[in-house]
Amino acid sequence: MPDITPADRALRLGVAGPVGTGKSSLIATVCRSLADDLRLGVITNDIYTDEDARFLRSAGVLEPERIRAVETGACPHTAIRDDITANLLAAEDLERDFAPLDVVLIESGGDNLTATFSPALVDAQIFVLDVAGGGDVARKGGPGIGRADLLVVNKTDLAPYVGVDVPQMVADASEARDGRAVLALSRTDAASVAALRTWVLGVLESHRRGTHVPQDPGPMAPHFHADEEHPGGGFVHTHDAASEHEHESRSADEVHVHSPARK
Ligand SMILES: Nc1nc2c(ncn2[C@@H]2O[C@H](COP(=O)(O)OP(=O)(O)OP(=O)(O)O)[C@@H](O)[C@H]2O)c(=O)[nH]1
Ligand SMILES: [Mg+2]
Structure with missing residues:
Protein backbone atom coordinates (compact mmCIF):
# COMPACT_ATOMS: atom_id res chain seq x y z
CA MET A 1 0.00 0.00 0.00
CA PRO A 2 1.42 3.45 -0.85
CA ASP A 3 2.45 5.70 2.03
CA ILE A 4 -0.15 8.29 2.97
CA THR A 5 1.43 11.71 2.83
CA PRO A 6 -0.17 14.77 4.47
CA ALA A 7 -1.31 16.07 1.07
CA ASP A 8 -3.30 12.84 0.51
CA ARG A 9 -5.45 13.46 3.53
CA ALA A 10 -7.64 16.34 4.60
CA LEU A 11 -6.10 19.58 5.76
CA ARG A 12 -6.51 19.54 9.54
CA LEU A 13 -7.18 23.06 10.74
CA GLY A 14 -7.23 23.84 14.48
CA VAL A 15 -9.22 26.68 16.03
CA ALA A 16 -8.12 27.71 19.53
CA GLY A 17 -8.57 30.70 21.84
CA PRO A 18 -10.09 31.75 25.15
CA VAL A 19 -13.62 30.83 26.20
CA GLY A 20 -16.38 32.50 24.24
CA THR A 21 -14.25 34.35 21.68
CA GLY A 22 -16.33 32.83 18.86
CA LYS A 23 -14.52 29.63 17.84
CA SER A 24 -17.70 27.61 17.16
CA SER A 25 -19.27 30.55 15.35
CA LEU A 26 -16.13 30.97 13.20
CA ILE A 27 -16.29 27.27 12.29
CA ALA A 28 -19.98 27.67 11.40
CA THR A 29 -19.03 30.68 9.23
CA VAL A 30 -16.25 28.73 7.47
CA CYS A 31 -18.63 25.82 6.85
CA ARG A 32 -21.35 28.10 5.47
CA SER A 33 -18.95 29.82 3.11
CA LEU A 34 -17.16 26.67 1.89
CA ALA A 35 -19.63 23.78 2.18
CA ASP A 36 -20.71 24.11 -1.47
CA ASP A 37 -17.12 23.95 -2.72
CA LEU A 38 -15.30 21.61 -0.33
CA ARG A 39 -15.92 18.38 1.58
CA LEU A 40 -15.75 19.36 5.24
CA GLY A 41 -15.77 17.69 8.65
CA VAL A 42 -15.69 19.16 12.15
CA ILE A 43 -14.44 17.90 15.52
CA THR A 44 -15.32 19.81 18.67
CA ASN A 45 -13.69 19.51 22.08
CA ASP A 46 -15.65 20.27 25.23
CA ILE A 47 -14.61 19.46 28.77
CA TYR A 48 -17.79 17.84 30.03
CA THR A 49 -20.37 18.00 27.22
CA ASP A 50 -20.89 17.82 23.47
CA GLU A 51 -22.51 21.26 23.52
CA ASP A 52 -20.42 22.77 20.72
CA ALA A 53 -21.09 19.83 18.41
CA ARG A 54 -24.81 20.15 19.14
CA PHE A 55 -24.66 23.90 18.43
CA LEU A 56 -22.99 23.29 15.07
CA ARG A 57 -25.36 20.47 14.15
CA SER A 58 -28.36 22.64 14.98
CA ALA A 59 -26.89 25.50 12.92
CA GLY A 60 -27.35 23.15 9.95
CA VAL A 61 -24.03 24.07 8.37
CA LEU A 62 -23.07 20.45 7.58
CA GLU A 63 -24.71 17.03 7.69
CA PRO A 64 -24.89 16.21 11.43
CA GLU A 65 -22.79 13.04 10.96
CA ARG A 66 -19.86 15.13 9.77
CA ILE A 67 -19.63 16.85 13.18
CA ARG A 68 -18.02 14.75 15.93
CA ALA A 69 -17.49 15.65 19.58
CA VAL A 70 -14.53 14.75 21.77
CA GLU A 71 -15.19 15.10 25.50
CA THR A 72 -11.81 15.95 26.98
CA GLY A 73 -12.74 15.52 30.66
CA ALA A 74 -9.71 17.66 31.51
CA CYS A 75 -8.11 21.00 30.66
CA PRO A 76 -8.73 21.44 26.92
CA HIS A 77 -5.06 21.90 26.09
CA THR A 78 -4.36 18.38 27.32
CA ALA A 79 -6.34 16.87 24.42
CA ILE A 80 -4.93 19.17 21.73
CA ARG A 81 -1.32 19.20 22.83
CA ASP A 82 -0.24 16.55 25.37
CA ASP A 83 -2.24 13.44 24.53
CA ILE A 84 -3.84 14.02 21.16
CA THR A 85 -4.99 10.40 20.77
CA ALA A 86 -8.74 11.03 21.06
CA ASN A 87 -8.60 13.87 18.52
CA LEU A 88 -6.37 11.98 16.09
CA LEU A 89 -8.71 8.97 16.21
CA ALA A 90 -11.72 11.24 15.67
CA ALA A 91 -10.01 12.92 12.68
CA GLU A 92 -9.01 9.58 11.15
CA ASP A 93 -12.53 8.17 11.67
CA LEU A 94 -14.11 11.20 10.00
CA GLU A 95 -11.64 11.10 7.11
CA ARG A 96 -12.33 7.38 6.60
CA ASP A 97 -16.12 7.61 6.97
CA PHE A 98 -16.45 10.51 4.51
CA ALA A 99 -13.40 9.94 2.28
CA PRO A 100 -12.21 12.01 0.61
CA LEU A 101 -12.52 15.07 2.84
CA ASP A 102 -10.80 18.36 2.01
CA VAL A 103 -10.72 20.04 5.42
CA VAL A 104 -11.30 18.83 8.99
CA LEU A 105 -11.79 21.73 11.40
CA ILE A 106 -10.89 20.93 15.01
CA GLU A 107 -12.18 23.26 17.72
CA SER A 108 -10.27 23.32 20.99
CA GLY A 109 -12.26 23.76 24.16
CA GLY A 110 -11.89 27.36 25.32
CA ASP A 111 -8.67 27.64 27.30
CA ASN A 112 -6.27 30.34 28.39
CA LEU A 113 -4.04 32.47 26.19
CA THR A 114 -1.20 29.96 26.16
CA ALA A 115 -2.97 26.87 24.78
CA THR A 116 -2.03 25.83 21.25
CA PHE A 117 -2.41 22.70 19.14
CA SER A 118 0.38 20.21 18.64
CA PRO A 119 1.58 20.23 15.02
CA ALA A 120 1.20 16.43 15.24
CA LEU A 121 -2.58 16.98 15.34
CA VAL A 122 -3.19 19.93 13.01
CA ASP A 123 -1.50 21.23 9.87
CA ALA A 124 -2.41 24.84 10.58
CA GLN A 125 -4.09 26.71 13.41
CA ILE A 126 -6.18 29.80 13.94
CA PHE A 127 -6.09 31.60 17.30
CA VAL A 128 -9.25 33.59 18.07
CA LEU A 129 -9.46 36.69 20.27
CA ASP A 130 -12.47 38.95 20.46
CA VAL A 131 -12.77 42.70 20.91
CA ALA A 132 -14.94 42.20 24.00
CA GLY A 133 -11.94 40.64 25.79
CA GLY A 134 -10.23 44.03 25.63
CA GLY A 135 -8.18 45.84 23.00
CA ASP A 136 -4.97 45.29 24.96
CA VAL A 137 -5.06 41.47 24.81
CA ALA A 138 -3.43 41.37 21.36
CA ARG A 139 -0.35 43.15 22.77
CA LYS A 140 0.11 40.58 25.51
CA GLY A 141 1.58 37.95 23.20
CA GLY A 142 1.93 34.25 24.00
CA PRO A 143 2.35 31.35 21.60
CA GLY A 144 -1.11 31.46 20.00
CA ILE A 145 -1.22 35.23 19.57
CA GLY A 146 2.40 35.35 18.44
CA ARG A 147 2.74 32.35 16.19
CA ALA A 148 -0.55 30.72 15.18
CA ASP A 149 -0.89 30.61 11.38
CA LEU A 150 -3.71 33.17 11.61
CA LEU A 151 -4.81 35.44 14.45
CA VAL A 152 -8.46 36.44 14.28
CA VAL A 153 -9.69 39.56 16.09
CA ASN A 154 -13.33 38.57 16.24
CA LYS A 155 -16.72 40.25 16.81
CA THR A 156 -15.57 43.59 15.38
CA ASP A 157 -19.26 44.59 15.17
CA LEU A 158 -19.14 44.89 18.99
CA ALA A 159 -16.13 47.26 19.01
CA PRO A 160 -18.15 50.50 19.31
CA TYR A 161 -19.98 49.11 22.34
CA VAL A 162 -16.85 48.05 24.21
CA GLY A 163 -14.70 51.05 23.28
CA VAL A 164 -12.11 49.13 21.26
CA ASP A 165 -10.21 50.67 18.36
CA VAL A 166 -10.08 47.73 15.90
CA PRO A 167 -7.32 49.09 13.58
CA GLN A 168 -5.16 49.72 16.67
CA MET A 169 -5.84 46.21 18.02
CA VAL A 170 -4.93 44.72 14.62
CA ALA A 171 -1.76 46.85 14.46
CA ASP A 172 -0.76 45.72 17.97
CA ALA A 173 -1.42 42.10 16.99
CA SER A 174 0.64 42.44 13.79
CA GLU A 175 3.51 43.81 15.82
CA ALA A 176 3.26 40.96 18.37
CA ARG A 177 3.30 38.54 15.40
CA ASP A 178 6.20 40.00 13.46
CA GLY A 179 3.86 40.58 10.56
CA ARG A 180 2.16 37.16 10.47
CA ALA A 181 -1.46 37.17 9.28
CA VAL A 182 -4.12 38.97 11.35
CA LEU A 183 -7.79 39.13 10.34
CA ALA A 184 -10.44 41.44 11.81
CA LEU A 185 -13.64 39.39 11.59
CA SER A 186 -17.32 39.70 12.24
CA ARG A 187 -19.85 37.19 11.06
CA THR A 188 -21.98 40.20 10.10
CA ASP A 189 -19.27 41.67 7.83
CA ALA A 190 -19.32 39.88 4.47
CA ALA A 191 -15.93 41.25 3.36
CA SER A 192 -14.22 39.83 6.45
CA VAL A 193 -15.95 36.46 5.98
CA ALA A 194 -14.73 36.44 2.35
CA ALA A 195 -11.17 37.15 3.58
CA LEU A 196 -11.40 34.20 6.00
CA ARG A 197 -12.58 31.97 3.16
CA THR A 198 -9.68 33.10 0.97
CA TRP A 199 -7.20 32.39 3.77
CA VAL A 200 -8.53 28.83 4.29
CA LEU A 201 -8.43 28.14 0.53
CA GLY A 202 -4.85 29.45 0.37
CA VAL A 203 -3.67 27.13 3.16
CA LEU A 204 -5.51 24.21 1.56
CA GLU A 205 -3.78 24.88 -1.75
CA SER A 206 -0.33 24.93 -0.09
CA HIS A 207 -1.22 21.74 1.80
CA ARG A 208 -2.18 20.01 -1.44
CA ARG A 209 0.97 21.19 -3.19
CA GLY A 210 3.00 19.88 -0.25
CA THR A 211 4.50 23.30 0.42
CA HIS A 212 2.68 24.02 3.68
CA VAL A 213 4.89 23.33 6.71
CA PRO A 214 3.01 22.90 10.02
CA GLN A 215 4.45 25.21 12.67
CA ASP A 216 4.60 24.66 16.40
CA PRO A 217 3.60 27.96 18.02
CA GLY A 218 5.41 26.74 21.14
CA PRO A 219 4.54 25.18 24.47
CA MET A 220 2.28 26.74 27.05
CA ALA A 221 3.70 28.07 30.30
CA PRO A 222 4.16 25.71 33.26
N1 LIG B 1 -21.68 40.18 18.01
C1 LIG B 1 -21.08 39.06 17.65
N2 LIG B 1 -21.21 37.99 18.43
C2 LIG B 1 -20.57 36.85 18.05
C3 LIG B 1 -19.79 36.76 16.87
N3 LIG B 1 -19.28 35.50 16.80
C4 LIG B 1 -19.74 34.85 17.88
N4 LIG B 1 -20.51 35.64 18.64
C5 LIG B 1 -21.22 35.29 19.89
O1 LIG B 1 -20.26 35.07 20.90
C6 LIG B 1 -20.73 34.05 21.80
C7 LIG B 1 -19.71 32.94 21.91
O2 LIG B 1 -19.57 32.35 20.62
P1 LIG B 1 -19.06 30.86 20.43
O3 LIG B 1 -18.86 30.67 18.96
O4 LIG B 1 -19.91 29.91 21.17
O5 LIG B 1 -17.66 30.97 21.18
P2 LIG B 1 -16.60 29.80 21.49
O6 LIG B 1 -15.25 30.41 21.43
O7 LIG B 1 -16.86 28.63 20.61
O8 LIG B 1 -16.99 29.43 22.99
P3 LIG B 1 -16.43 28.18 23.85
O9 LIG B 1 -16.40 26.99 22.93
O10 LIG B 1 -17.42 28.05 24.96
O11 LIG B 1 -15.07 28.58 24.34
C8 LIG B 1 -22.06 33.58 21.24
O12 LIG B 1 -23.11 34.24 21.93
C9 LIG B 1 -22.01 33.99 19.80
O13 LIG B 1 -23.29 34.22 19.23
C10 LIG B 1 -19.68 37.94 16.04
O14 LIG B 1 -19.02 37.97 15.00
N5 LIG B 1 -20.33 39.05 16.51
MG1 LIG C 1 -17.21 26.66 21.09
Whole structure:
Protein backbone atom coordinates (compact mmCIF):
# COMPACT_ATOMS: atom_id res chain seq x y z
CA MET A 1 0.00 0.00 0.00
CA PRO A 2 1.42 3.45 -0.85
CA ASP A 3 2.45 5.70 2.03
CA ILE A 4 -0.15 8.29 2.97
CA THR A 5 1.43 11.71 2.83
CA PRO A 6 -0.17 14.77 4.47
CA ALA A 7 -1.31 16.07 1.07
CA ASP A 8 -3.30 12.84 0.51
CA ARG A 9 -5.45 13.46 3.53
CA ALA A 10 -7.64 16.34 4.60
CA LEU A 11 -6.10 19.58 5.76
CA ARG A 12 -6.51 19.54 9.54
CA LEU A 13 -7.18 23.06 10.74
CA GLY A 14 -7.23 23.84 14.48
CA VAL A 15 -9.22 26.68 16.03
CA ALA A 16 -8.12 27.71 19.53
CA GLY A 17 -8.57 30.70 21.84
CA PRO A 18 -10.09 31.75 25.15
CA VAL A 19 -13.62 30.83 26.20
CA GLY A 20 -16.38 32.50 24.24
CA THR A 21 -14.25 34.35 21.68
CA GLY A 22 -16.33 32.83 18.86
CA LYS A 23 -14.52 29.63 17.84
CA SER A 24 -17.70 27.61 17.16
CA SER A 25 -19.27 30.55 15.35
CA LEU A 26 -16.13 30.97 13.20
CA ILE A 27 -16.29 27.27 12.29
CA ALA A 28 -19.98 27.67 11.40
CA THR A 29 -19.03 30.68 9.23
CA VAL A 30 -16.25 28.73 7.47
CA CYS A 31 -18.63 25.82 6.85
CA ARG A 32 -21.35 28.10 5.47
CA SER A 33 -18.95 29.82 3.11
CA LEU A 34 -17.16 26.67 1.89
CA ALA A 35 -19.63 23.78 2.18
CA ASP A 36 -20.71 24.11 -1.47
CA ASP A 37 -17.12 23.95 -2.72
CA LEU A 38 -15.30 21.61 -0.33
CA ARG A 39 -15.92 18.38 1.58
CA LEU A 40 -15.75 19.36 5.24
CA GLY A 41 -15.77 17.69 8.65
CA VAL A 42 -15.69 19.16 12.15
CA ILE A 43 -14.44 17.90 15.52
CA THR A 44 -15.32 19.81 18.67
CA ASN A 45 -13.69 19.51 22.08
CA ASP A 46 -15.65 20.27 25.23
CA ILE A 47 -14.61 19.46 28.77
CA TYR A 48 -17.79 17.84 30.03
CA THR A 49 -20.37 18.00 27.22
CA ASP A 50 -20.89 17.82 23.47
CA GLU A 51 -22.51 21.26 23.52
CA ASP A 52 -20.42 22.77 20.72
CA ALA A 53 -21.09 19.83 18.41
CA ARG A 54 -24.81 20.15 19.14
CA PHE A 55 -24.66 23.90 18.43
CA LEU A 56 -22.99 23.29 15.07
CA ARG A 57 -25.36 20.47 14.15
CA SER A 58 -28.36 22.64 14.98
CA ALA A 59 -26.89 25.50 12.92
CA GLY A 60 -27.35 23.15 9.95
CA VAL A 61 -24.03 24.07 8.37
CA LEU A 62 -23.07 20.45 7.58
CA GLU A 63 -24.71 17.03 7.69
CA PRO A 64 -24.89 16.21 11.43
CA GLU A 65 -22.79 13.04 10.96
CA ARG A 66 -19.86 15.13 9.77
CA ILE A 67 -19.63 16.85 13.18
CA ARG A 68 -18.02 14.75 15.93
CA ALA A 69 -17.49 15.65 19.58
CA VAL A 70 -14.53 14.75 21.77
CA GLU A 71 -15.19 15.10 25.50
CA THR A 72 -11.81 15.95 26.98
CA GLY A 73 -12.74 15.52 30.66
CA ALA A 74 -9.71 17.66 31.51
CA CYS A 75 -8.11 21.00 30.66
CA PRO A 76 -8.73 21.44 26.92
CA HIS A 77 -5.06 21.90 26.09
CA THR A 78 -4.36 18.38 27.32
CA ALA A 79 -6.34 16.87 24.42
CA ILE A 80 -4.93 19.17 21.73
CA ARG A 81 -1.32 19.20 22.83
CA ASP A 82 -0.24 16.55 25.37
CA ASP A 83 -2.24 13.44 24.53
CA ILE A 84 -3.84 14.02 21.16
CA THR A 85 -4.99 10.40 20.77
CA ALA A 86 -8.74 11.03 21.06
CA ASN A 87 -8.60 13.87 18.52
CA LEU A 88 -6.37 11.98 16.09
CA LEU A 89 -8.71 8.97 16.21
CA ALA A 90 -11.72 11.24 15.67
CA ALA A 91 -10.01 12.92 12.68
CA GLU A 92 -9.01 9.58 11.15
CA ASP A 93 -12.53 8.17 11.67
CA LEU A 94 -14.11 11.20 10.00
CA GLU A 95 -11.64 11.10 7.11
CA ARG A 96 -12.33 7.38 6.60
CA ASP A 97 -16.12 7.61 6.97
CA PHE A 98 -16.45 10.51 4.51
CA ALA A 99 -13.40 9.94 2.28
CA PRO A 100 -12.21 12.01 0.61
CA LEU A 101 -12.52 15.07 2.84
CA ASP A 102 -10.80 18.36 2.01
CA VAL A 103 -10.72 20.04 5.42
CA VAL A 104 -11.30 18.83 8.99
CA LEU A 105 -11.79 21.73 11.40
CA ILE A 106 -10.89 20.93 15.01
CA GLU A 107 -12.18 23.26 17.72
CA SER A 108 -10.27 23.32 20.99
CA GLY A 109 -12.26 23.76 24.16
CA GLY A 110 -11.89 27.36 25.32
CA ASP A 111 -8.67 27.64 27.30
CA ASN A 112 -6.27 30.34 28.39
CA LEU A 113 -4.04 32.47 26.19
CA THR A 114 -1.20 29.96 26.16
CA ALA A 115 -2.97 26.87 24.78
CA THR A 116 -2.03 25.83 21.25
CA PHE A 117 -2.41 22.70 19.14
CA SER A 118 0.38 20.21 18.64
CA PRO A 119 1.58 20.23 15.02
CA ALA A 120 1.20 16.43 15.24
CA LEU A 121 -2.58 16.98 15.34
CA VAL A 122 -3.19 19.93 13.01
CA ASP A 123 -1.50 21.23 9.87
CA ALA A 124 -2.41 24.84 10.58
CA GLN A 125 -4.09 26.71 13.41
CA ILE A 126 -6.18 29.80 13.94
CA PHE A 127 -6.09 31.60 17.30
CA VAL A 128 -9.25 33.59 18.07
CA LEU A 129 -9.46 36.69 20.27
CA ASP A 130 -12.47 38.95 20.46
CA VAL A 131 -12.77 42.70 20.91
CA ALA A 132 -14.94 42.20 24.00
CA GLY A 133 -11.94 40.64 25.79
CA GLY A 134 -10.23 44.03 25.63
CA GLY A 135 -8.18 45.84 23.00
CA ASP A 136 -4.97 45.29 24.96
CA VAL A 137 -5.06 41.47 24.81
CA ALA A 138 -3.43 41.37 21.36
CA ARG A 139 -0.35 43.15 22.77
CA LYS A 140 0.11 40.58 25.51
CA GLY A 141 1.58 37.95 23.20
CA GLY A 142 1.93 34.25 24.00
CA PRO A 143 2.35 31.35 21.60
CA GLY A 144 -1.11 31.46 20.00
CA ILE A 145 -1.22 35.23 19.57
CA GLY A 146 2.40 35.35 18.44
CA ARG A 147 2.74 32.35 16.19
CA ALA A 148 -0.55 30.72 15.18
CA ASP A 149 -0.89 30.61 11.38
CA LEU A 150 -3.71 33.17 11.61
CA LEU A 151 -4.81 35.44 14.45
CA VAL A 152 -8.46 36.44 14.28
CA VAL A 153 -9.69 39.56 16.09
CA ASN A 154 -13.33 38.57 16.24
CA LYS A 155 -16.72 40.25 16.81
CA THR A 156 -15.57 43.59 15.38
CA ASP A 157 -19.26 44.59 15.17
CA LEU A 158 -19.14 44.89 18.99
CA ALA A 159 -16.13 47.26 19.01
CA PRO A 160 -18.15 50.50 19.31
CA TYR A 161 -19.98 49.11 22.34
CA VAL A 162 -16.85 48.05 24.21
CA GLY A 163 -14.70 51.05 23.28
CA VAL A 164 -12.11 49.13 21.26
CA ASP A 165 -10.21 50.67 18.36
CA VAL A 166 -10.08 47.73 15.90
CA PRO A 167 -7.32 49.09 13.58
CA GLN A 168 -5.16 49.72 16.67
CA MET A 169 -5.84 46.21 18.02
CA VAL A 170 -4.93 44.72 14.62
CA ALA A 171 -1.76 46.85 14.46
CA ASP A 172 -0.76 45.72 17.97
CA ALA A 173 -1.42 42.10 16.99
CA SER A 174 0.64 42.44 13.79
CA GLU A 175 3.51 43.81 15.82
CA ALA A 176 3.26 40.96 18.37
CA ARG A 177 3.30 38.54 15.40
CA ASP A 178 6.20 40.00 13.46
CA GLY A 179 3.86 40.58 10.56
CA ARG A 180 2.16 37.16 10.47
CA ALA A 181 -1.46 37.17 9.28
CA VAL A 182 -4.12 38.97 11.35
CA LEU A 183 -7.79 39.13 10.34
CA ALA A 184 -10.44 41.44 11.81
CA LEU A 185 -13.64 39.39 11.59
CA SER A 186 -17.32 39.70 12.24
CA ARG A 187 -19.85 37.19 11.06
CA THR A 188 -21.98 40.20 10.10
CA ASP A 189 -19.27 41.67 7.83
CA ALA A 190 -19.32 39.88 4.47
CA ALA A 191 -15.93 41.25 3.36
CA SER A 192 -14.22 39.83 6.45
CA VAL A 193 -15.95 36.46 5.98
CA ALA A 194 -14.73 36.44 2.35
CA ALA A 195 -11.17 37.15 3.58
CA LEU A 196 -11.40 34.20 6.00
CA ARG A 197 -12.58 31.97 3.16
CA THR A 198 -9.68 33.10 0.97
CA TRP A 199 -7.20 32.39 3.77
CA VAL A 200 -8.53 28.83 4.29
CA LEU A 201 -8.43 28.14 0.53
CA GLY A 202 -4.85 29.45 0.37
CA VAL A 203 -3.67 27.13 3.16
CA LEU A 204 -5.51 24.21 1.56
CA GLU A 205 -3.78 24.88 -1.75
CA SER A 206 -0.33 24.93 -0.09
CA HIS A 207 -1.22 21.74 1.80
CA ARG A 208 -2.18 20.01 -1.44
CA ARG A 209 0.97 21.19 -3.19
CA GLY A 210 3.00 19.88 -0.25
CA THR A 211 4.50 23.30 0.42
CA HIS A 212 2.68 24.02 3.68
CA VAL A 213 4.89 23.33 6.71
CA PRO A 214 3.01 22.90 10.02
CA GLN A 215 4.45 25.21 12.67
CA ASP A 216 4.60 24.66 16.40
CA PRO A 217 3.60 27.96 18.02
CA GLY A 218 5.41 26.74 21.14
CA PRO A 219 4.54 25.18 24.47
CA MET A 220 2.28 26.74 27.05
CA ALA A 221 3.70 28.07 30.30
CA PRO A 222 4.16 25.71 33.26
CA HIS A 223 1.04 25.72 35.41
CA PHE A 224 -0.53 23.97 38.38
CA HIS A 225 -3.23 21.31 38.21
CA ALA A 226 -5.13 20.77 41.48
CA ASP A 227 -5.65 17.19 42.64
CA GLU A 228 -9.36 16.87 43.34
CA GLU A 229 -8.88 13.63 45.28
CA HIS A 230 -6.24 15.09 47.60
CA PRO A 231 -7.30 18.60 48.59
CA GLY A 232 -4.33 20.94 48.80
CA GLY A 233 -2.22 18.80 46.48
CA GLY A 234 -1.64 18.68 42.76
CA PHE A 235 1.10 18.81 40.20
CA VAL A 236 3.04 21.30 38.17
CA HIS A 237 2.45 20.68 34.49
CA THR A 238 5.29 21.72 32.21
CA HIS A 239 5.27 21.71 28.43
CA ASP A 240 8.79 22.64 27.42
CA ALA A 241 10.41 20.34 24.89
CA ALA A 242 12.95 18.89 27.30
CA SER A 243 10.33 17.90 29.86
CA GLU A 244 7.11 17.59 27.84
CA HIS A 245 4.52 15.66 29.89
CA GLU A 246 6.52 16.09 33.07
CA HIS A 247 4.30 16.18 36.16
CA GLU A 248 6.01 17.20 39.34
CA SER A 249 3.90 16.49 42.44
CA ARG A 250 3.71 19.31 44.97
CA SER A 251 1.44 20.38 47.73
CA ALA A 252 -0.47 23.55 46.92
CA ASP A 253 1.48 25.77 49.32
CA GLU A 254 4.78 24.87 47.62
CA VAL A 255 3.60 26.20 44.29
CA HIS A 256 3.02 29.73 43.13
CA VAL A 257 -0.23 29.46 41.23
CA HIS A 258 -1.09 32.25 38.82
CA SER A 259 -4.78 32.62 38.16
CA PRO A 260 -5.08 33.29 34.44
CA ALA A 261 -6.79 36.57 33.62
CA ARG A 262 -9.20 34.61 31.48
CA LYS A 263 -9.94 30.92 31.82
N1 LIG B 1 -21.68 40.18 18.01
C1 LIG B 1 -21.08 39.06 17.65
N2 LIG B 1 -21.21 37.99 18.43
C2 LIG B 1 -20.57 36.85 18.05
C3 LIG B 1 -19.79 36.76 16.87
N3 LIG B 1 -19.28 35.50 16.80
C4 LIG B 1 -19.74 34.85 17.88
N4 LIG B 1 -20.51 35.64 18.64
C5 LIG B 1 -21.22 35.29 19.89
O1 LIG B 1 -20.26 35.07 20.90
C6 LIG B 1 -20.73 34.05 21.80
C7 LIG B 1 -19.71 32.94 21.91
O2 LIG B 1 -19.57 32.35 20.62
P1 LIG B 1 -19.06 30.86 20.43
O3 LIG B 1 -18.86 30.67 18.96
O4 LIG B 1 -19.91 29.91 21.17
O5 LIG B 1 -17.66 30.97 21.18
P2 LIG B 1 -16.60 29.80 21.49
O6 LIG B 1 -15.25 30.41 21.43
O7 LIG B 1 -16.86 28.63 20.61
O8 LIG B 1 -16.99 29.43 22.99
P3 LIG B 1 -16.43 28.18 23.85
O9 LIG B 1 -16.40 26.99 22.93
O10 LIG B 1 -17.42 28.05 24.96
O11 LIG B 1 -15.07 28.58 24.34
C8 LIG B 1 -22.06 33.58 21.24
O12 LIG B 1 -23.11 34.24 21.93
C9 LIG B 1 -22.01 33.99 19.80
O13 LIG B 1 -23.29 34.22 19.23
C10 LIG B 1 -19.68 37.94 16.04
O14 LIG B 1 -19.02 37.97 15.00
N5 LIG B 1 -20.33 39.05 16.51
MG1 LIG C 1 -17.21 26.66 21.09
